[in-house]
Amino acid sequence: xxxxxxxxxxxxxxxxxxxxxxxxxxxxxxxxxxxxxxxxxxxxxxxxxxxxxxxxxxxxxxxxxxxxxxxxxxxxxxxxxxxxxxxxxxxxxxxxxxxxxxxxxxxxxxxxxxxxxxxxxxxxxxxxxxxxxxxxxxxxxxxxxxxxxxxxxxxxxxxxxxxxxxxxxxxxxxxxxxxxxxxxxxxxxxxxxxxxxxxxxxxxxxxxxxxxxxxxxxxxxxxxxxxxxxxxxxxxxxxxxxxxxxxxxxxxxxx
Amino acid sequence: xxxxxxxxxxxxxxxxxxxxxxxxxxxxxxxxxxxxxxxxxxxxxxxxxxxxxxxxxxxxxxxxxxxxxxxxxxxxxxxxxxxxxxxxxxxxxxxxxxxxxxxxxxxxxxxxxxxxxxxxxxxxxxxxxxxxxxxxxxxxxxxxxxxxxxxxxxxxxxxxxxxxxxxxxxxxxxxxxxxxxxxxxxxxxxxxxxxxxxxxxxxxxxxxxxxxxxxxxxxxxxxxxxxxxxxxxxxxxxxxxxxxxxxxxxxxxxxxxxxxxxxxxxxxxxxxxxxxxxxxxxxxxxxxxxxxxxxxxxxxxxxxxxxxxxxxxxxxxxxxxxxxxxxxxxxxxxxxxxxxxxxxxxxxxxxxxxxxxxxxxxxxxxxxxxxxxxxxxxxxxxxxxxxxxxxxxxxxxxxxxxxxxxxxxxxxxxxxxxxxxxxxxxxxxxxxxxxxxxxxxxxxxxxxxxxxxxxxxxxxxxxxxxxxxxxxxxxxxxxxxxxxxxxxxxxxxxxxxxxxxxxxxxxxxxxxxxxxxxxxxxxxxxxxxxxxxxxxxxxxxxxxxxxxxxxxxxxxxxxxxxxxxxxxxxxxxxxxxxxxxxxxxxxxxxxxxxxxxxxxxxxxxxxxxxxxxxxxxxxxxxxxxxxxxxxxxxxxxxxxxxxxxxxxxxxxxxxxxx
Numbered sequence: 072x073x074x075x076x077x078x079x080x081x082x083x084x085x086x087x088x089x090x091x092x093x094x095x096x097x098x099x100x101x102x103x104x105x106x107x108x109x110x111x112x113x114x115x116x117x118x119x120x121x122x123x124x125x126x127x128x129x130x131x132x133x134x135x136x137x138x139x140x141x142x143x144x145x146x147x148x149x150x151x152x153x154x155x156x157x158x159x160x161x162x163x164x165x166x167x168x169x170x171x172x173x174x175x176x177x178x179x180x181x182x183x184x185x186x187x188x189x190x191x192x193x194x195x196x197x198x199x200x201x202x203x204x205x206x207x208x209x210x211x212x213x214x215x216x217x218x219x220x221x222x223x224x225x226x227x228x229x230x231x232x233x234x235x236x237x238x239x240x241x242x243x244x245x246x247x248x249x250x251x252x253x254x255x256x257x258x259x260x261x262x263x264x265x266x267x268x269x270x271x272x273x274x275x276x277x278x279x280x281x282x283x284x285x286x287x288x289x290x291x292x293x294x295x296x297x298x299x300x301x302x303x304x305x306x307x308x309x310x311x312x313x314x315x316x317x318x319x320x321x322x323x324x325x326x
Numbered sequence: 327x328x329x330x331x332x333x334x335x336x337x338x339x340x341x342x343x344x345x346x347x348x349x350x351x352x353x354x355x356x357x358x359x360x361x362x363x364x365x366x367x368x369x370x371x372x373x374x375x376x377x378x379x380x381x382x383x384x385x386x387x388x389x390x391x392x393x394x395x396x397x398x399x400x401x402x403x404x405x406x407x408x409x410x411x412x413x414x415x416x417x418x419x420x421x422x423x424x425x426x427x428x429x430x431x432x433x434x435x436x437x438x439x440x441x442x443x444x445x446x447x448x449x450x451x452x453x454x455x456x457x458x459x460x461x462x463x464x465x466x467x468x469x470x471x472x473x474x475x476x477x478x479x480x481x482x483x484x485x486x487x488x489x490x491x492x493x494x495x496x497x498x499x500x501x502x503x504x505x506x507x508x509x510x511x512x513x514x515x516x517x518x519x520x521x522x523x524x525x526x527x528x529x530x531x532x533x534x535x536x537x538x539x540x541x542x543x544x545x546x547x548x549x550x551x552x553x554x555x556x557x558x559x560x561x562x563x564x565x566x567x568x569x570x571x572x573x574x575x576x577x578x579x580x581x582x583x584x585x586x587x588x589x590x591x592x593x594x595x596x597x598x599x600x601x602x603x604x605x606x607x608x609x610x611x612x613x614x615x616x617x618x619x620x621x622x623x624x625x626x627x628x629x630x631x632x633x634x635x636x637x638x639x640x641x642x643x644x645x646x647x648x649x650x651x652x653x654x655x656x657x658x659x660x661x662x663x664x665x666x667x668x669x670x671x672x673x674x675x676x677x678x679x680x681x682x683x684x685x686x687x688x689x690x691x692x693x694x695x696x697x698x699x700x701x702x703x704x705x706x707x708x709x710x711x712x713x714x715x716x717x718x719x720x721x722x723x724x725x726x727x728x729x730x731x732x733x734x735x736x737x738x739x740x741x742x743x744x745x746x747x748x749x750x751x752x753x754x755x756x757x758x759x760x761x762x763x764x765x766x767x768x769x770x771x772x773x774x775x776x777x778x779x780x781x782x783x784x785x786x787x788x789x790x791x792x793x794x795x796x797x798x799x800x801x802x803x804x805x806x807x808x809x810x811x812x813x814x815x816x817x818x819x820x821x822x823x824x825x826x827x828x829x830x831x832x833x834x835x836x837x838x839x840x841x842x843x844x845x846x847x848x849x850x851x852x853x854x855x856x857x858x859x860x861x862x863x864x865x866x867x868x869x870x871x872x873x874x875x876x877x878x879x880x881x882x883x884x885x886x887x888x889x890x891x892x893x894x895x896x897x898x899x900x901x902x903x904x905x906x907x908x909x910x911x912x913x914x915x916x917x918x919x920x921x922x923x924x925x926x927x928x929x930x931x932x933x934x935x936x937x938x939x940x941x942x943x944x945x946x947x948x949x950x951x952x953x954x955x956x957x958x959x960x961x962x963x964x965x966x967x968x969x970x971x972x973x974x975x976x977x978x979x980x981x982x983x984x
Contacts, residue, residue, distance in 0.1 A: 097351075098602070100364035105602040112372075112600060112654030129686055142359050170654070172370055172602070204356075287333050288359035 084122040084132055084153035087183035088160050089190055089309060090167070093146045094139070098174035099290075103138035106175070110150065113170035119163055120156040136191060136296075140269050145293035147198075149308065151183065151190055184315030193308035194263070196244065196299040199270055201257040205286040208250035211257060214281035215248045218273075226275040230266065239276035242268035244299060257289075260305065333360065347379030350437055351445040357431040365603040366394035367428065369442035372600035373652060375411045375418075376443050382417035383527045386410050386519075387441055387451040387488065389470060391463035392882060394422040394442075398599060399607040401661065402457050402494060405594040406515050416523050419443035419451075423466040423880065424473065432473060439474035448474040452526050454488040455519070456507070458496035461859035462852070462881040464503055467492075468874040471506065478871065480508050480555055485538045489545070491522065498583075498630050499807040499923040502859050502866040504554035509545055511552075512926060513583030513630075514616070516592050518550045546577040550584035552926060553577065559864055559922075565905040567863060567920040582927040583630065585967050589616060590641040597652040609657035609690070612645045613637065614674070618663035619969070620695075621948045622733045623938060624721070624760065626806035627663055630928045632961040634952060635970040639670045639677070643978040646678060650687065657688040665691040666698035667952075669972040675706035677978040682710050693717045693758065696735045696743050701750050715754035715797075716747050723759060723774035729945040730765050732938075737773075741780050748785035748794050755781070755796050760803040761825050762817030762850070765943060771825040774798060775832035782842045797844040798833070800826065802853035806860050808928040810938035812921060815914040816857045819889075822850025851889040855881065857911040858896065863922035866910065868899040929967075931960030 094101060101109070111131060114121055123129040132153030139145040154163075164180035171177065183190070203211060218224060224240040246259035261268055270291040277283040297305040333356065358364040369376075379385070388407055390397025397403065403420065410418035419441035424432065432438070439448040448454055448470070456467055468478060476490070477483050492500050492507040493515050500510035511518050525548060529541045536543075546553040556577045562568040572579055586592055598610045615636040618628040637645075646658050660674070668674065678689055689707045696718050704716065720740055722728040728735060744755050759774050778798050785794045802822040805811045826847050834840045858866060872895040880886035896907040915921065917936055924932070934957075938948060948957060952969060962968055 097368040097370055098365075100358055100368050101602050102363070102365060104604065105365050108604070108608075109602045114654075115656065116651070116654035123686065142364065172372065174370065285333065287356045 080125050081123040081129060082155040084155065086154045086157045087151055088154065088158070088163055089149065089151050089181050089183050089312060090164065090177055091179040091309070092148050092150070092171075093144075093176045093178055094148060094174065095144050095146075095176065096174040098172060099144035100142055101175075102141040103135065106138065106148070107133070107135060109171060109175065110167075113167055114152070117163075117166040117170040119152070119167065120154055120158065122153040122155040136194060137263060139197075139293045140271075140291075142288075143270065143291040143293060146178070147293055147296045149190060149194065149296065179309065181309045181312040182316065184312045187311040187315050190308055193298050193306070193311065194296045196263060196297060196305050197261050197293050198295040198305055199257075199259050199261060200292045200294050201259075201270055201274075202251075202290040202292075203255045203257060203285045204290070206255040206283070207253070208248055208255050210283060211248040211255035211277075214277045214283040215246050215257065217280045218277055219243075219246060221280055224276040224280055226272050226279060228266065228272055228275075235266065237266050237268060237272065239268050239272045243273060245303060246273075260299065260303070262299065346450045347385070347444070347446050349445045350440050350447060353435065353437050354432075354440060354445060357428060357435060357437065360431060361428045362425065363603065366422070366601075367424075367440075367442060369420075369445070371398070371602065372654075373597040374443055374599060375407070377411065377417040379417065379444070379446070381414075383415040383530065384417070384453070384523045385451040386416065386418040386523070387421050387446075387448045387454045388418055389421045389448075389454060389456045389467075390423075391456055391458065391466035391470065392423050393425065393880070394601075395603060395605045396882075397422045398601050398603075398605050399611075400457060400459065401595070401611055401613060402459075402515060404599055405592075406455065406457075406519055407599075408594050408596060409516055409592075410519055410523065413520070413523065415527060419446060421448055421470070423463075423470065426879070429469065429473060439470050448488065449476060451488045452530070453491055453522070455491045455493060458492055458494040460882060461496045461502070461856055462887075463496075464859060464870050465874045465879045465881055467503065467506060468871065469879045479505050481505075483508070483538060485534055485541070487538075489526070489538075489541065495626060495630060496860075498626070498926060498928060499860065499862075500552065500554065501559075501864050501922040502862040502870060504864045505867040505871070507554070508542055509551050509553050510926075511584070512550050512581060512928070514586040515584070516586050516594070518548065518584045521548045522551065543574065543576065546574075550582065552581040554864075557925065561903070565903065565909060567922060569920065570922075570925045580925050580927045582965065583929060585633075585965050586616070587635060587967060587970065589613070589635050589637040589970075593637075593641060593645050593648075596645075596648055598649055598655075600653045600655070607659070608655070609659050609688075610649045610653050610655040611659040611661045612642055612649060613661045614642055614665055614668050614671075615662045615971075618667075619951045620664055620667070620733070621938075621950060622721070623731050623810040623942050624763065624803055624806075625663075626809050629809045629930055631663070632929065632959065633967050633969045636668060636670075636972055638972060638974045638976065639674050639978060640974070640976050642674055643678070643681075647681075656686060657690060659690050659692055661692060664693075664695055664698065666694045666703065670974065672700075672703055672706075673973075673977065675703055679706045679709040681978060685710060693719050696720060696740050699743050699747075701746050704747065704752075705750070715756055716752050717756040717758065718744065719758035720777075721758065721760050722763060722770065723772070723777065724770040726945060727763055727766055727770040729947055730942050731760075731763055732942065732947055734947050737777060737780070740777065741784050744781045744796070745784040745788045748791075749788040751789075753791070753794050755785075755794075757781075757796060757798050759798060759800040761800050761829075761847075762803045762822045762853070764805075764811060764814040766817070766825075768825060768828055771829050772832050774800070775829055775835075778833060778843045779836065779839050782839050786842075792842075795842050795844065797846060799846040800829070801848045802850045804853050804857045804860055807921065807923045808930055808935075810935050810942055812861065812935065813915040813917070813919075813939055816854070816911040817850070818908075818912050819850030819854050822853065826850075848884075852881070852884075852887055854907070854911055855887075855889070855892045858892075858907055861922070862910050865900060865903050865905065869896045872899050927964065929959075929961035929964040931958065931964075934959050 121131040136149040160180035168177035244260040
């Protein structure tokens with residue numbers, strides 16, 4: 072039988088908060104593990120009353136949702152934390168934001184609503200914006216059109232188990248080309264499928280169908296995440312928590 | 327995006343050259359998207375500092391010549407970074423060894439060695455300070471100099487190039503890198519970096535009179551600074567050094583080390599750096615004392631950092647408090663060469679555990695002497711945090727060899743101590759040993775197996791558990807300068823490998839016990855090269871350069887270290903001098919041989935070191951001068967220092983809630 076440490080068990084989770092945060096600037100080079108470490112330390116510096124797991128090696132209750140790849144910036148990373156003491160979500164957001172490096176911004180915090188379902192179930196799609204330095208709209212536009220016109224575009228991708236062929240086309244719900252300050256911009260809505268199709272896979276696909284080869288690495292930003300509906304819109308994953316909260320406040324008001 | 331896509335990038339033109347202190351980041355950023363673990367190159371760590379270039383009169387680039395994950399937690403570099411940046415007239419930024427994937431891209435795109443704080447070119451700084459904890463960083467120094475665009479050899483540098491300053495324990499014999507470093511600093515760095523800064527500032531303000539030569543001459547007159555170019559070495563027909571003589575009479579004949587007294591006056595680092603990237607130590611550290619007089623004869627650190635200077639309990643308490651607030655770390659390491667020897671360690675551990683009760687904050691001592699360990703202390707240390715493993719370092723397998731190295735502890739005491747730990751709920755104990763010690767035989771090493779078996783047997787009985795484990799960690803001994811073993815013959819790689827092999831067989835002889843014992847070891851080859859670099863003289867510089875030119879770097883990493891490259895380079899480069907690798911490593915030195923570091927003064931009396939070496943051979947012990955009378959090692963009178971220990975009788979005040 073596993074031994075237990077002496078003393079009482081740690082206090083239970085009394086509140087779950089869901090956070091949206093951004094990684095920007097130089098910290099786009101942070102990996103998921105780097106961000107997790109930074110977040111855990113910032114929670115301590117901000118003195119957020121975390122709930123801990125039991126056992127000889129107690130860990131704070133934090134669950135991470137799929138992270139943007141190392142090298143990509145993001146405006147929509149999500150994490151859920153369990154607290155041992157109830158807190159005002161906005162106060163936690165502000166304290167945590169202050170404790171993190173400037174290039175990591177905590178943008179929103181909501182309390183997880185009881186019975187409103189898990190956050191993971193509300194996220195199946197990413198919205199991406201890719202800056203392609205050294206590429207013009209005239210080059211990108213036809214490449215995107217050619218890609219969208221294809222049924223299947225197979226690219227080979229490095230995975231834990233070696234190179235693997237994946238279809239980059241099937242995951243892309245929509246894509247369009249634009250231009251800002253002479254630099255081509257690729258906007259796209261990509262479903263989170265397995266194996267994952269990431270921005271560089273789509274770029275590899277553009278190279279495959281249209282021989283588009285940017286001279287410099289792209290700067291990718293995940294603009295949003297959420298559930299893709301039939302109209303092609305990506306819904307805010309905090310929507311149900313906010314609705315529940317409004318309803319709840321409404322009931323309080325009538326009582 | 328670690329894909330195989332190749333990005334040619336913009337064509338390099340002269341216009342892309344930066345002005346002094348300008349950030350290279352815009353040119354570096356596209357390269358970072360193409361390398362492993364790019365986070366290590368972007369800086370911006372918690373508590374990092376960035377000053378405008380123009381506000382400082384003197385610019386220091388501080389380098390740890392190994393990968394970021396190893397270099398970032400280095401206390402020495404963190405201390406100097408803070409001490410220097412506290413001066414309004416000085417700016418200090420950090421730089422680390424760049425992995426080969428980025429180094430190749432930097433060469434391809436003309437981006438020089440950069441600092442992680444401001445991404446400024448190392449070439450633009452006044453000084454490049456390099457901290458050598460180990461000699462295996464020497465090839466990384468050459469790589470960094472080359473990437474920076476600084477001439478490899480000091481003789482090829484002019485007044486526009488940074489002054490390359492070596493520090494750290496390896497700087498007590500900088501002769502192998504004498505061709506590449508302008509100065510070496512002996513001893514504690516806190517005060518001497520200020521003195522060096524003052525000299526550079528004045529020289530620059532006066533319009534750089536006399537050029538680089540004059541600046542180096544001025545630096546050579548700073549206490550603790552050695553400028554190799556002002557000392558000439560001559561050799562006798564047998565290959566040994568006949569004399570080291572100064573070439574200017576305004577530099578000291580012998581250079582002495584610096585010693586910081588009153589550690590409480592130097593509470594650094596105050597705000598330790600916290601990386602986003604993973605590093606080798608995921609904790610903050612507070613140095614609770616410096617120096618050690620236990621007298622372990624193999625231990626260079628214990629010899630060159632004398633005397634013992636303790637930080638007081640209140641000094642420790644405030645550094646722990648300030649550091650935890652500044653970092654958010656969950657663990658505090660109480661650092662020193664033998665932390666359980668602090669005169670107030672019991673009280674320190676108890677009062678810190680009281681203070682952080684209920685906060686999941688762990689305390690740890692990096693390693694504990696068997697004779698200083700007690701279970702009350704261990705329980706206090708793990709009260710609020712995680713009960714990680716315990717580590718002991720008996721170093722020698724037999725009682726006999728432990729007398730030779732002057733780390734005497736009986737087998738019974740060792741087994742009893744480790745068994746007590748198992749009985750009190752620890753399930754993992756690590757034991758550190760060395761192999762290839764002077765006078766060692768196979769039998770001495772085989773006793774490690776007996777000891778480990780005994781520990782497991784007694785531990786299972788005392789704890790009533792089958793799942794306890796003991797990890798034996800063992801490496802080859804490398805004789806170091808300024809120790810009683812500086813004259814010793816180093817064991818060959820074959821000897822080390824043979825002893826490790828018989829030890830492994832002995833541990834595995836009884837599987838019922840052996841399965842609870844882990845054996846971690848390093849083969850003997852890197853130790854031989856470390857030995858060459860540790861006790862080498864200026865002739866070894868050619869070997870280092872040759873190895874680097876043939877692609878050698880990151881020699882501390884087994885996947886990069888090439889023994890063949892080193893042995894072949896050594897054979898070819900040393901042959902013209904009539905010496906070879908064995909001459910520097912497995913050859914025993916005689917009493918009056920001029921050693922390459924004799925003109926560098928660690929305070930230790932060479933006669934005392936020799937007598938202690940003779941005592942070692944006859945298995946005689948020497949006591950600790952903290953608790954027994956002085957035995958005249960020479961340090962205190964030579965350096966004008968004294969032992970500073972408690973107890974102070976003070977205690978930690980409760981922290982007021984803010």
